[in-house]
Amino acid sequence: xxxxxxxxxxxxxxxxxxxxxxxxxxxxxxxxxxxxxxxxxxxxxxxxxxxxxxxxxxxxxxxxxxxxxxxxxxxxxxxxxxxxxxxxxxxxxxxxxxxxxxxxxxxxxxxxxxxxxxxxxxxxxxxxxxxxx
Amino acid sequence: xxxxxxxxxxxxxxxxxxxxxxxxxxxxxxxxxxxxxxxxxxxxxxxxxxxxxxxxxxxxxxxxxxxxxxxxxxxxxxxxxxxxxxxxxxxxxxxxxxxxxxxxxxxxxxxxxxxxxxxxxxxxxxxxxxxxxxxxxxxxxxxxxxxxxxxxxxxxxxxxxxxxxxxxxxxxxxxxxxxxxxxxxxxxxxxxxxxxxxxxxxxxxxxxxxxxxxxxxxxxxxxxxxxxxxxxxxxxxxxxxxxxxxxxxxxxxxxxxxxxxxxxxxxxxxxxxxxxxxxxxxxxxxxxxxxxxxxxxxxxxxxxxxxxxxxxxxxxxxx
Numbered sequence: 457x458x459x460x461x462x463x464x465x466x467x468x469x470x471x472x473x474x475x476x477x478x479x480x481x482x483x484x485x486x487x488x489x490x491x492x493x494x495x496x497x498x499x500x501x502x503x504x505x506x507x508x509x510x511x512x513x514x515x516x517x518x519x520x521x522x523x524x525x526x527x528x529x530x531x532x533x534x535x536x537x538x539x540x541x542x543x544x545x546x547x548x549x550x551x552x553x554x555x556x557x558x559x560x561x562x563x564x565x566x567x568x569x570x571x572x573x574x575x576x577x578x579x580x581x582x583x584x585x586x587x588x589x
Numbered sequence: 590x591x592x593x594x595x596x597x598x599x600x601x602x603x604x605x606x607x608x609x610x611x612x613x614x615x616x617x618x619x620x621x622x623x624x625x626x627x628x629x630x631x632x633x634x635x636x637x638x639x640x641x642x643x644x645x646x647x648x649x650x651x652x653x654x655x656x657x658x659x660x661x662x663x664x665x666x667x668x669x670x671x672x673x674x675x676x677x678x679x680x681x682x683x684x685x686x687x688x689x690x691x692x693x694x695x696x697x698x699x700x701x702x703x704x705x706x707x708x709x710x711x712x713x714x715x716x717x718x719x720x721x722x723x724x725x726x727x728x729x730x731x732x733x734x735x736x737x738x739x740x741x742x743x744x745x746x747x748x749x750x751x752x753x754x755x756x757x758x759x760x761x762x763x764x765x766x767x768x769x770x771x772x773x774x775x776x777x778x779x780x781x782x783x784x785x786x787x788x789x790x791x792x793x794x795x796x797x798x799x800x801x802x803x804x805x806x807x808x809x810x811x812x813x814x815x816x817x818x819x820x821x822x823x824x825x826x827x828x829x830x831x832x833x834x835x836x837x838x839x840x841x842x843x844x845x846x847x848x849x850x851x852x853x854x855x856x857x858x859x860x861x862x863x864x865x866x867x868x869x870x871x872x873x874x875x876x877x878x879x880x881x882x883x884x885x886x887x888x889x890x891x892x893x894x895x896x897x898x899x900x901x902x903x904x905x906x907x908x
Contacts, residue, residue, distance in 0.1 A: 483900060485862045486893060488829040489798050494858070494889060495825050499700075499795040 503546040519564045616765040618705035635739030641755040650682025653734040696778035699788040699796035703773030707787040714786035723770035781812035806836035857886040
């Protein structure tokens with residue numbers, strides 16, 4: 457038994473080492489779309505990642521906390537949206553007029569409204585919220 | 590109401606404060622245009638050479654697209670396009686499909702700002718504009734794609750290639766109403782290397798990234814190079830140039846470009862791509878240097894940087 461398991465172990469070790477050497481030089485480059493998402497170019501790449509990164513902004517998180525809203529709850533709400541809904545949400549945030557006096561306020565309003573629509577029973581994401589009827 | 594419909598209402602409520610509408614007086618953008626003379630905008634332009642394809646049945650989308658592509662020098666027949674963009678079940682063409690259809694034919698399709706003045710400036714620059722209109726009511730929409738080919742500020746009119754009419758004139762205010770009801774949606778389809786007059790950096794970047802997915806690398810490269818020349822500070826556009834150089838079979842040029850880009854932006858992503866290509870070319874010291882710099886920068890690309898370093902170290906000698 458011991459001899460067999462040693463053989464197996466050696467074989468496995470050799471395979472893993474060999475597989476390591478099989479790394480081709482054709483590893484994929486980081487795609488332009490990925491960089492665009494990381495650079496938060498509006499309209500490109502993952503809308504969900506963009507919305508979440510907006511939420512993660514220090515000023516947005518602070519403004520939400522000031523209103524007694526837990527950013528983690530909003531994040532859960534965003535996670536629960538479908539891809540199409542997230543895309544629409546991203547568009548709404550994008551069209552907050554740049555240079556307007558209270559862009560931050562608009563963004564915060566959008567996130568708070570998102571949370572409220574769930575509490576009001578317009579959606580049913582959180583099992584523990586009871587809709588006002 | 591079923592919960593899906595409720596969700597849509599909620600999102601519509603979210604979007605509502607940012608949409609506007611005026612019904613009984615001059616719509617806002619027309620009023621502004623007619624009121625003041627925008628700097629550098631000719632009073633009257635018509636792109637008479639824009640090809641016309643009379644639409645058949647619901648194929649206003651393919652017809653409009655064929656017109657815009659033809660004007661850009663990328664000839665296409667509506668029937669061919671219809672096979673790609675028309676959805677029989679929906680009896681129409683989705684907006685996303687119009688953009689994708691243009692890109693598949695080799696044109697960079699870029700969304701324009703939702704302003705009437707932007708559309709007129711594009712026409713003045715020689716670019717016909719594909720527009721979406723809602724010819725009926727918000728609650729009972731009648732969607733229609735047309736091509737804006739001319740305008741006359743003094744007569745207060747626009748000229749469209751629309752439906753089965755080669756030269757359909759519409760008052761500016763009516764056009765704005767129908768266009769506003771379609772969310773101010775419009776795009777230009779141009780050959781790569783030609784920039785719209787009014788598309789912003791974000792819109793152009795979005796357009797080029799989408800174009801890169803389906804286009805020949807040389808075409809993608811032309812698009813990115815032109816945009817980078819216009820917006821030289823953009824990391825994304827610079828990465829686009831590098832990636833399309835590589836895809837076009839020019840790895841040495843791509844490597845040099847990525848190194849320059851990485852230095853300029855202190856970008857881990859650019860260093861990683863530089864290192865990956867250097868490794869491909871067998872330049873291990875250069876690859877190692879790039880990977881080390883990427884690791885030093887850290888951040889979201891850390892895993893990729895580490896993976897690159899491992900690949901460099903694992904490769905059997907000699908190189």
